[in-house]
Amino acid sequence: MGLIDKLISTARRRSPWLLHFDCGSCNGCDIETLACLTPVYDVERFGVVNVGNPKHADILLVTGTVNLRNREVLTVLFEQMPEPKVVVAIGACGLSGGIFREAPNVVGGVDKVIPVDVYVPGCPARPEAIIDGVVLALEKFREKSKGKGEGK
Amino acid sequence: MMQTAALALAVPCAAILLGGLLSGIDRRLTARLQSRQGPPLSQPFLDVIKLMAKERMVTNPWQAFSPVASLGAAAFALVFFALQGDLLVILFVHMVGGVFLVLGAMASPSPYSQTASQRELWQMLSCETLLFLIAGALYLTTGSFRLSELSALPEPLLYRLPLLFAAFFFALTVKMRKSPFDLAGCHHAHQELVRGVFTEYVGPYLGLLEIAHWLDIVLYLAICSLFWATSTPAMILLPLAAFLAVIMLDNVAARLTWRWMLGWGWGAAFVLSALNLSWLKG
Numbered sequence: 001m002g003l004i005d006k007l008i009s010t011a012r013r014r015s016p017w018l019l020h021f022d023c024g025s026c027n028g029c030d031i032e033t034l035a036c037l038t039p040v041y042d043v044e045r046f047g048v049v050n051v052g053n054p055k056h057a058d059i060l061l062v063t064g065t066v067n068l069r070n071r072e073v074l075t076v077l078f079e080q081m082p083e084p085k086v087v088v089a090i091g092a093c094g095l096s097g098g099i100f101r102e103a104p105n106v107v108g109g110v111d112k113v114i115p116v117d118v119y120v121p122g123c124p125a126r127p128e129a130i131i132d133g134v135v136l137a138l139e140k141f142r143e144k145s146k147g148k149g150e151g152k
Numbered sequence: 153m154m155q156t157a158a159l160a161l162a163v164p165c166a167a168i169l170l171g172g173l174l175s176g177i178d179r180r181l182t183a184r185l186q187s188r189q190g191p192p193l194s195q196p197f198l199d200v201i202k203l204m205a206k207e208r209m210v211t212n213p214w215q216a217f218s219p220v221a222s223l224g225a226a227a228f229a230l231v232f233f234a235l236q237g238d239l240l241v242i243l244f245v246h247m248v249g250g251v252f253l254v255l256g257a258m259a260s261p262s263p264y265s266q267t268a269s270q271r272e273l274w275q276m277l278s279c280e281t282l283l284f285l286i287a288g289a290l291y292l293t294t295g296s297f298r299l300s301e302l303s304a305l306p307e308p309l310l311y312r313l314p315l316l317f318a319a320f321f322f323a324l325t326v327k328m329r330k331s332p333f334d335l336a337g338c339h340h341a342h343q344e345l346v347r348g349v350f351t352e353y354v355g356p357y358l359g360l361l362e363i364a365h366w367l368d369i370v371l372y373l374a375i376c377s378l379f380w381a382t383s384t385p386a387m388i389l390l391p392l393a394a395f396l397a398v399i400m401l402d403n404v405a406a407r408l409t410w411r412w413m414l415g416w417g418w419g420a421a422f423v424l425s426a427l428n429l430s431w432l433k434g
């Protein structure tokens with residue numbers, strides 16, 4: 001069994017499929033996030049694929065604040081992703097609500113609604129920081145295979 | 153009997169390895185054509201292993217059954233091919249796999265999956281008809297639908313069926329889910345209708361379908377090799393050339409609509425095939 005577990009854990013680390021969701025961002029963080037995923041950086045080298053379907057995603061990248069309207073969308077996206085899954089919150093807004101945190105319709109950071117594994121700070125978060133966050137997310141993704149995340 | 157059993161086991165395994173490798177070559181080559189480095193050749197296998205270890209989620213039991221049936225049909229078709237069986241049986245069994253893929257996709261109310269299923273049916277309609285015409289041509293030349301008769305031919309089938317080969321190339325692009333005819337689920341991730349017919353399949357089920365897709369491609373390339381069944385090097389080179397041509401075409405062509413596909417499939421390819429068949433008879 002040891003060998004199979006190792007194989008699965010390697011495959012998980014080398015085949016992360018990302019789903020990017022713009023929760024309520026000013027678009028600053030989205031531009032940085034998508035810049036990391038463009039062919040210029042060729043993240044497909046590392047097996048990363050930018051998917052448009054939560055049912056196929058392993059890592060959820062969320063930018064922007066959560067508000068009363070889109071919290072439901074965020075929850076549904078999260079629930080549609082099969083285990084094991086990892087959530088990365090990007091930017092000051094994703095972490096705490098950022099400059100929008102006092103707005104009447106704003107709930108706050110992503111972790112108010114769904115569990116967040118990695119926090120990437122910045123306003124906007126720098127591409128290097130986002131890549132760093134995704135790498136950290138990969139480690140968490142792999143670790144989850146040992147814990148409760150085991151697919152069943 | 154023992155030999156047949158061994159073949160039934162070895163052929164699908166070898167085809168999975170070959171199909172995965174071809175898919176890896178495809179991804180790397182495509183990346184190179186776009187001035188990227190691309191993933192390692194083992195990437196398709198890593199993807200499938202990861203998918204297999206994900207949570208099983210279904211909205212309808214058909215989504216769990218269909219991928220298994222689809223994979224089974226693809227494997228059976230290949231085994232029949234290796235046993236040099238009847239081409240008609242091979243094509244029918246292969247078609248069953250496609251039907252199950254659509255059944256599973258239609259079992260979900262998702263509009264992406266529904267629309268893509270309709271398109272997949274159109275694709276099957278335009279591509280499988282061509283394959284049956286090839287079977288017909290085989291009968292007209294050798295007097296039998298059995299593949300074993302082919303190696304006895306004095307000259308390659310391609311000399312007698314050049315137009316039918318062109319039509320087959322069209323079917324290959326459709327089957328490989330490559331532009332310009334990747335309407336019902338693009339081979340590249342998430343370009344058309346999210347992921348087309350595959351949208352609603354999750355984790356292990358998507359993994360099984362990916363393997364079934366590899367087997368389908370291997371079967372098509374095997375059928376391609378029939379066009380030059382008189383020499384072994386040509387039996388390898390011809391499918392390889394067709395495979396590379398499909399990838400090139402994928403990188404230079406934009407996606408067409410299903411009306412275009414029907415026009416090409418039933419218009420151009422059908423007329424070419426009929427023309428070819430008519431002179432075969434005379």
Ligand code: SF4
Binds near residue numbers: 025093125
């Ligand atoms: S963190 Fe800054 S750049 Fe990012 S979405 Fe919020 S306001 Fe925009």
